[in-house]
Amino acid sequence: MPDSAPVTVPSGSGRPRTQQSDTSPASTLRRTRLRTAHILAGLATLLLTVLAGVLLGAADLGWQRVLTEFGAQLTGGTSPLSEREAAILWQLRVPRVVLGALVGAALAISGAAFQGVFRNPLADPYLLGAASGAGLAVTIVVAIVPQVGLGVSTTTQLAAFAGALGGVGLTWLIGRSAGSDTATLVLAGVAVSFFLTAGQTFAQQLRLESLQQVYMWILGRLTTTGWREVLIVLPYLAVAAIVLWSCARLLDLLGTGDEEAAALGVRPGRVRMLVLLAASLATAAAVSVAGLISFVGLVVPHLVRLAVGGSFRIIVPLSLLFGASFLIGADMLARTVMAPAELPIGVITAFTGAPFFAVLLRAQRRT
Amino acid sequence: MSTLELEELSAGYRRRTVVSGISAQVASGGWLGVIGPNGSGKSTLLKAMLGLVRHEGRVLVDGRAVTGLRPRDRARAIGYAPQIPQLPVGLTVTDYVLLGRTPHLSPLGREGSADLDTVGDVLQRLDLSKFANRPLSTLSGGERQRTVLARALAQRAGVLLLDEPTTGLDVGHAQALLDLVDELRAELGTTVVTTLHDLTLAGQYAERLLLLDQGRVAAEGPPDEVLTTSVLTERYTARVAILRTPDGSPVIAPVRD
Numbered sequence: 001m002p003d004s005a006p007v008t009v010p011s012g013s014g015r016p017r018t019q020q021s022d023t024s025p026a027s028t029l030r031r032t033r034l035r036t037a038h039i040l041a042g043l044a045t046l047l048l049t050v051l052a053g054v055l056l057g058a059a060d061l062g063w064q065r066v067l068t069e070f071g072a073q074l075t076g077g078t079s080p081l082s083e084r085e086a087a088i089l090w091q092l093r094v095p096r097v098v099l100g101a102l103v104g105a106a107l108a109i110s111g112a113a114f115q116g117v118f119r120n121p122l123a124d125p126y127l128l129g130a131a132s133g134a135g136l137a138v139t140i141v142v143a144i145v146p147q148v149g150l151g152v153s154t155t156t157q158l159a160a161f162a163g164a165l166g167g168v169g170l171t172w173l174i175g176r177s178a179g180s181d182t183a184t185l186v187l188a189g190v191a192v193s194f195f196l197t198a199g200q201t202f203a204q205q206l207r208l209e210s211l212q213q214v215y216m217w218i219l220g221r222l223t224t225t226g227w228r229e230v231l232i233v234l235p236y237l238a239v240a241a242i243v244l245w246s247c248a249r250l251l252d253l254l255g256t257g258d259e260e261a262a263a264l265g266v267r268p269g270r271v272r273m274l275v276l277l278a279a280s281l282a283t284a285a286a287v288s289v290a291g292l293i294s295f296v297g298l299v300v301p302h303l304v305r306l307a308v309g310g311s312f313r314i315i316v317p318l319s320l321l322f323g324a325s326f327l328i329g330a331d332m333l334a335r336t337v338m339a340p341a342e343l344p345i346g347v348i349t350a351f352t353g354a355p356f357f358a359v360l361l362r363a364q365r366r367t
Numbered sequence: 368m369s370t371l372e373l374e375e376l377s378a379g380y381r382r383r384t385v386v387s388g389i390s391a392q393v394a395s396g397g398w399l400g401v402i403g404p405n406g407s408g409k410s411t412l413l414k415a416m417l418g419l420v421r422h423e424g425r426v427l428v429d430g431r432a433v434t435g436l437r438p439r440d441r442a443r444a445i446g447y448a449p450q451i452p453q454l455p456v457g458l459t460v461t462d463y464v465l466l467g468r469t470p471h472l473s474p475l476g477r478e479g480s481a482d483l484d485t486v487g488d489v490l491q492r493l494d495l496s497k498f499a500n501r502p503l504s505t506l507s508g509g510e511r512q513r514t515v516l517a518r519a520l521a522q523r524a525g526v527l528l529l530d531e532p533t534t535g536l537d538v539g540h541a542q543a544l545l546d547l548v549d550e551l552r553a554e555l556g557t558t559v560v561t562t563l564h565d566l567t568l569a570g571q572y573a574e575r576l577l578l579l580d581q582g583r584v585a586a587e588g589p590p591d592e593v594l595t596t597s598v599l600t601e602r603y604t605a606r607v608a609i610l611r612t613p614d615g616s617p618v619i620a621p622v623r624d
Contacts (some may be wrong), residue, residue: 029487031478032462093516119453252464255455263417263449264522265442265470271599310457310502 032311034318041211042321046101049328053097055334058340059088095224099289100331101324102233103222104296106286108268108323110279111297111305113244116251117272118182121207124298125283128189128276132196133167134160134287139200141215143207156217157232157288164284167196168276181258182272219344222331229289239284244316247275250311293327295349299357300326306360317334368556369429369444369525370395371416376424378408378415385411387583389424393575395525396556398549400563400573402593404603409562409581413528416560417447428526442470446524449560452515452533454503456477460514461486461499467521489520493547509540516544520551529561533568541565545572566619570594576601594619 015067054061065080069089072079079086110125119129126132137159145155171192175185204211223229244251253261258268286293300323305317330348337343370393377387379623386408395400403407415422416433418441428444434522436444436550446467455463467489470480492495493513498506513533519527529548549572552559563569569576570590578586578593580602586593594617599607610618 029461029483029490030460031465119456123545229403244489244531248478250474252455252458252462253469255453255458256466257453260452262438263418263442263445263447263464264436265439266474267438305457309459311457311462313437 015321019320032313034314037322038314038318042325043347045325046321046328048062049325049332050097052099053100053328053332054089054093055184055304057088061085061089075169087355090228092224095120095227095230096222096331097328099229099233100222100328102237103176103286103290103293104300104323104325104330105320105329106233106237106282106323107293107297108284108319108326109241109244109316110286111299111323112301112312112319113251113275113279115301116254116312116315117275118186119255119257120186121184121302122296123186123296124320125286126193126294126297127186128171128280129192130164130280130287131169131292132169132193133165134163134284135214135218135292136196136200136203137163137166138217139203139210141214142210142217143203151298157229160291161284161288163196163322163324164287165280167192168284169279170196187323189353208367214329216344217291218346220291220346220349221334221342221344222290222327222328232289233285236282237287241316241320244275247271248312248316251275251316289344291344293346293349295346295353296327296330299353301358302357368395369558370427371399371526371558371560372425372427372430373416374425374427376422376426377414378411378420378422380411380420384582385420386415386579389577389579389584391577391584391587393526393558393560395547395558396552398552398559398561398572398574400561400569400576401579402563402569402576403579404568405586407580408582410530412579413447413530413560413562415471416528417441417445420582439470441520442524444521444524445526445528446519447528448515448519448530448532450534454511456504458503459500460495460506460517461491462505463503463514464489464495464521466517470524472523485523486517486521489517491549493517493520506587508535509544512536512540512544516547526558526560529559529565531536531562533563533565541568548572555569566599567596567617570617570619590617 025227055061055066061081066089069086070078071077074232075324107125110122114123114125114127138156141155141159171185171189174192176189178184178188204214250266252270253264253266254271261268299318301315304318304322307320308314327345327349330345330352333352334343334345373391374387376389378386381384388414391399402410403409408599414420416426418438426434430517433441433444464486465482467479468485472478490499493516495510495513495517498510503511516529516532519529532544532548536544545568548606549561550555559615561573573590575588576590576593577584578598585602586598594609596609598605599605599619606622606624608620608622610620612618
């Protein structure tokens with residue numbers, strides 16, 4: 001950063017006011033707000049990735065026919081697809097794309113919330129033990145109930161959801177008993193994560209044959225049984241999105257530190273608890289259906305911040321849109337790169353996200 | 368526009384009491400300078416007035432006790448700028464100063480045009496209008512201190528607590544900032560309490576000084592009565608001489624044996 005411009009204080013007179021009073025009357029002030037252009041860009045990107053995600057797959061349905069089918073569904077016309085093709089479209093592809101969008105959105109806004117609450121650029125939704133808690137719970141379920149299988153199972157999903165919330169809850173309890181500041185909470189999260197991960201490793205050792213299954217789950221995968229998973233995640237994402245967007249101004253305020261926020265009449269502890277609760281519920285829902293997809297929650301909020309600015313009024317809604325697009329795109333790669341085999345989506349998110357992030361960081365330094 | 372009274376105020380952290388039995392009165396539009404050696408409890412006293420630390424005793428603004436008020440109501444009565452403010456990453460000056468309107472908004476509310484007008488007025492007053500859309504990270508030290516002051520002023524509270532407002536400023540910028548505070552005090556009638564480690568500046572700007580030593584009031588009164596060789600030698604364990612500027616105000620100069 002170049003050295004700052006000199007201040008307009010003539011040291012002799014000791015008056016900071018300069019003569020010109022014609023600069024910037026109050027009416028020209030503008031606060032940072034979400035611009036229509038940004039929303040449109042986010043929506044357009046999402047629309048394009050959704051379309052691409054729906055059209056891409058092992059069975060070629062033909063893009064004209066898929067578009068005609070969408071039109072037919074909207075207007076009540078006759079479908080150009082056979083029954084089997086319609087099933088592929090509406091019971092496999094569309095739910096999977098929508099699930100990708102929801103999971104990506106949930107992880108991205110939760111990551112934004114965590115970064116705001118902890119004033120820490122390295123924070124992500126798994127910081128407080130959600131990942132290790134879910135990992136332990138899933139491993140135990142797989143180890144105890146071997147016939148469970150990890151593909152699509154209510155038991156695993158419930159275990160992951162409960163484990164994720166259990167991990168965060170444990171961190172919260174320990175953090176509170178040791179003082180409620182953010183640094184303590186982060187350290188409690190680290191301790192809990194290590195402890196639960198150790199427990200998970202132990203459980204794996206007891207039943208080595210479960211190792212591969214658990215490993216695949218940890219790497220993350222979007223698996224759908226029709227629209228069921230979509231309906232699991234949707235309510236949690238909706239609540240989290242509403243809470244986090246309403247709290248956007250308070251998240252900006254938390255950036256001034258607890259003391260200053262309190263001096264401005266806000267109870268920082270309460271805001272933090274509300275935000276973390278909403279974000280953790282969304283994260284747990286995402287983890288329960290998609291495993292531990294890394295990097296989305298960490299990087300998408302940063303990409304938004306670097307591109308359009310630092311207020312959470314912008315970061316929260318745009319993280320939602322671009323997080324959704326990012327994960328749909330990653331899932332397309334996961335499905336196609338080694339087709340017919342499927343790569344774990346977590347590998348794709350890190351493999352594509354990291355270099356992109358590095359380029360953006362460099363670009364920002366130069367400005 | 369507000370009077371401030373402290374009645375037997377004691378405060379501290381967890382089990383440790385840092386200041387005790389502090390009583391003081393500041394007239395409406397007055398300026399109280401809190402001075403004292405390092406660790407004497409100056410910052411803790413300010414935080415106690417804001418209810419940020421454990422405290423006993425009473426703080427009255429316009430005769431009304433603020434200690435029992437909801438945080439939001441207290442924040443409308445007392446504004447605060449800390450010694451080392453934390454600046455949120457990536458916010459513009461306007462966004463940051465708008466945060467000062469928080470006590471006047473409902474918890475999840477958004478600022479309206481009236482709030483924006485208030486901020487515009489404050490920015491113009493502090494000569495910050497040209498920085499309105501700049502990110503905080505691009506400001507110099509002096510601009511930053513003025514921006515934090517702007518946020519506290521946007522609170523529109525009758526009492527303003529400033530913890531070492533001249534930290535990190537050279538003598539010219541320090542003077543400019545204190546002149547500005549004095550001007551605001553005259554124009555808006557704001558009651559000001561500052562901690563200041565620079566005794567000369569404290570003597571020149573504050574109407575009355577409160578000297579803390581080991582958490583208790585060691586001296587209180589107009590600068591000429593507090594800033595004496597005997598008091599400073601005793602309380603600061605320092606060797607000082609009191610000189611005079613051409614206009615007669617005291618200058619506290621260290622003396623080397």
